[in-house]
Amino acid sequence: MRERTNHYKEKLSDTDISSAETSPTTSFVEPKPRQPPPPIKEESKEEKETEAPEPLEQDEEHYCDMLCCKFKRPSLRKRLQSLMIPHTIDAYTDPHYVFWLFLITLSFNWNCWFIPLRCVFPFQTSNNLFYWMVMDYTCDAIYxxxxxVFQPRLQFIKGGDIILDAASVIPFDLLYAVIGFQPVLRINRVLKYRTFFEFNDRLEAILDKAYIYRYIRTTGYLLFILHINACIYYWASTYEGLGTTKWVYDGSGNMYLRCYYFAVRTLITIGGLAEPQTLFEILFQLLNYFSGVFVFSSLIGQMRDVIGAATAGQSYYRASIDKTISYMNTNKIPKVVQNRVRSWYEYTWASQGMLDESVIMEEMPTKMQLAIAIDVNLSIVNNVDLFKGCDSQMIHDLLLRLKSIVYLPGDFVCKKGEIGREMYIIKQGAVQVLGGPDDQTVLVTLKAGAVFGEISLLSVGGGNRRTANVVAQGFANLFILDKKNLSEILVHYPDSKKLLMKKARYVLNFEIYRTLPEFGSSPNPNIPFVRDRTRTPMQVNGAENSVF
Known part of the structure; x- marks a missing residue:
């Protein structure tokens, strides 16, 4: 009785344990008839109709008379939404923002070039004042x-850029009503220079050949400096008096071209100019010569850097091949070997545009390396039958471990009897598998997308040694995957490892694969896939025919 009491105490304290006694049998009870659902009220129907989501706007159908057919075009709401400026702007990847920077740069250049021109030369008159003001205030509207609109979406307020932007749009030209239409009142518009340099950076980032734009920009710097010098020279001529001396502008011909010609001859120090006579002219010419030497030498140096950056890769290639040839000549390498080395350099540079692409890949983070490897090499690896069905992430890890190597015509990729530590995937070109008694018979030709050496790499059936010679038929670009890297990858993907081992055993078990070793080819028609069935023993036949 005491044990029974303790047992029931435990049952009460632990509700998860079921009772030790048998449960009573349930008696069958007829279920009550199901009552019909209450009728839906009209009010509830109306509520559901109001709660129902609004149908999406369908695209409008438009009939084209020229094509005699109907086609759909986006609705007005969608078109307006596409024109709306987003709440945030990605300054590094949005092409629309680069175009907007281009418009601001045009406005900035308008102010930089034409404000000094109008301040000095008498190009702004009462007849054309309206057109000048239209262009000025169009640029102000863009500013x-x-x-x-645009800059608040780039968080420029916290960065302090708003100070210069606000200073560049201060309306000093309201003083036109007091002192007249003087373009010098708009000189603060040139404070928008940060946008100009930002546009240069963004444009160079998206251009394939940015050095061309750098060359054009440097030339623009030179032309602008000459433009400013021409304006200053005309101002100095009017200060001294037009035609008063031989040094100043005499007022004949096109005033701007004559002054610009003087600026070119002064800054580039061509010489042959009239000698300055007054103290003002002497000081002016001295400053011109000093600034010309400084500016011109700076622009020449910048142009040299632009050209050097454009030909940096070619210079590296020439330096590498010259260094290699010098080394071979020092060690008296035979000319046959030297010619093959030159051929390797020339083909590698012509096909890849670089000698070692891994150097560039190492400078980028792993995510960027993977993105580039997927775009370049994923289609090749996906065509390999060995990796079909494997985990996609394993394939991505595999792409980062592949190494590209170029073989010249006649080069041995691997030789018979070597210990196999690598697997090869043909990226470009073709290789030949040699066998036969003299190891000179072409057993099969493997082309782009083929794989060989996988049995030695996976160590299936003790097949660690090469069973045939493989020679490059022409220039061949191969991917190499060594055993160490593959083992490091397969540790994290056991299912893919089992699948690869299964495929390798399946290939190895074919008698045809032993005949045409481990490199895969079309089957030998003289070897049957299905062997003849062996004859059943007599005793078994007698047992089958007996009746029990």
Whole structure:
């Protein structure tokens, strides 16, 4: 009785344990008839109709008379949404933002070039004042739109860029009503220079050949400096008096071209100019010569850097091949070997544009390396039958471990009897598998997408040694995967490892694969896939025919 009491105490304390006694049998009870659902009220129907989501706007159908057919075009709401400026702007990847920077750069250049021109030369008159003001205030509108619409989406307020932007749009030209239409009142518009340099950076980032734009930009710097010098020379001529001396502008011909010609001859120090006579002219010419030497030498140095950056890869290639040839000549390497080395350099540079692509890949983070490897090499690896069905992430890890190597015509990729530590995937070109008694018979030709050496790499059936010679038929670009890297990858993917081992055993078990070793080819028609069935023993036949 005491044991029974303790047992029931435990049952009460632990609700998860079921009772030790048998449960009573359930008696059958007829279920009550199901009552019909209450009728839906009209009010509830109306509520559901109001709660139902609004149907999506369908695209409008438009009939084209020229094509005699109908086609759909986006609705008005969708078109307006596409024109709306987003709440945030990605300054590094959005092409629309680069185009907007281009518009601001045009406005900035308008102010930089034409404000000094109009301040000095008498190009702004009462007859054309309206057109000058239209262009000026169009540029001002672009400045304001950038400051109040685009720049707040780039968090420029916290960065302090708003100070220069606000200073560049201060309306000093309101003083036109007091002192007249003086273009010098708009000189603060040139404070928008940060946008100009930002546009240069963004444009160079998206151009394939950015050095061409750098060359054009450097030339623009030179032309602008000459433009400013021409304006200063005309101002100095009017200060001294037009035609008063031989040094100043005499007022004949096109005033701007004559002054620009003087600026070119002065800054580039060509010489042959009239000698300055007054103290003002002497000081002016001295400053011109000093600034010309400094500016011209700086621009020449910058142009040299631009050209050097454009030909940096070619210079590295020439330096590498010259260094290699010098080394071979020092060690008296035979000319046959030297010619093959030159051929390797020339083909590698012509096909890849670089000598070692791994150097560039190492400078980037792993995510970027994987993205580039997927775009370049994933289609090749996906065509390999050995890796079909494997985990996709394992394939991605595999792409980062592949090494590209170029073989010249006649080069041995691997030789018979070597210990196999690598697997090869043909990226470009073709290789030949040699066998036979003299190891000179072409057993099979493997082309792009083929794989060989996988049995030695996976160590299936003790097949660690090469069973045939493999020679490059022409220039061949191969991917190499060594055993160490594959083992490091397969540790994290056991299912893929089992699948690869199964495929390798399946290939190895074919008698045809032993005949045409481990490199895969078309089957030998003289070897049957299905062997003849062996004859059943007599005793078994007698047992089958007996009746029990």
């Amino acid at each position: 304001l739109l950038d400051m109040f």
